Amino acid sequence: MAVFTSVTLEDLTPWMKQFPLGKALNIRGIASGIENSNFFIDTEQGEYVLTIFENLNFEQLPFYLKLMRHLADRGVLVPAPIANVDGELCVALHGKPAAIVSKLNGSSQMEPQAVHCAEVGAMLARMHLIGRDFTIHQANLRSLDWWQTTVPKVLSFLSDTNRQLMQDEIAFQSAFALTPTYKALATGPVHADLFRNNVMFDGEQLTGFFDFYFAGCDTWLFDVAVTINDWCIDLASGELDLTRVNAMLNAYHAVRPFTLEESQAWQPMLRAAAFRFWLSRVYDFYQPRDAEMLTPHDPTHFERILRLRVSQPTPALPQM
């Protein structure tokens, strides 16, 4: 399913000569994932992951790959992209952009406990701090501008009540983005898609964040909200689980303390994070890019979460 471009060992052997990894010994396609073609490759230097990018182009990729390299070089647990002899992280393979990154140990923790949420919170805060001196700027391509152009494309597919919810929320978020509170929020490179399936654990030990291909510059608080809305909820109801919420927020706060403005923005940001994925899922559901490639994610999950974040009291952020 997730190998759209096939690569054999015979294809790989000459191509790999430009990387300092010795000979390619084996290649196997990775079944999960819906965006790119991914392979585990065994080389004389160890195991790596080869990704062929099916949608992103040579102009967009340096931001993601150089960000990962920047973070990995400074001790944030993320896959390290490997440069070729010319220092390039992204090289054509079968006419498409491709990259080799280090393989993370472990597997995704799909039933996280407080201990896992604390690990994710602390690493997320470190990632934000260490991203501060990353010099390339690329906007989060799934933020307010994209919401404003995408909402009109999907409204006609929605029920009356959902159309109202979507219109109300885009109006709320557009107005909130103009407030001094929003403008005071700290920004920098964020992952923006740090769901359970994009983090590896070995037991209770976090071994890395991966799948940076929705990353971009945005508020740090938006990243926290996206992460809380996936890691710290009851998946069936969308309700926040306060034990996990507090574990993640306290661990984040211990590394990078939340500000007063962030406390004031917390509920709008939890709403924004729910809205972003409701909208992208609705969009993918009704207007799939390549229908044959995708089993669309369920949009109603994030509609439910958005309704809860709008209507329920929000647990407070820790304060200095």
Ligand SMILES: Nc1ncnc2c1ncn2[C@@H]1O[C@H](COP(=O)(O)OP(=O)(O)OP(=O)(O)O)[C@@H](O)[C@H]1O
């Ligand atoms: N650096 C890595 N180390 C170990 N395993 C990895 C790494 N990168 C990807 N994988 C494995 O490959 C699978 C697919 O990767 P990924 O989620 O990045 O695919 P995708 O098609 O880009 O994503 P998605 O469907 O999440 O948008 C992951 O679930 C993971 O098991």
Ligand SMILES: N[C@@H](CCO)C(=O)O
């Ligand atoms: N995490 C996104 C998919 C894009 O990686 C979602 O669950 O809608």
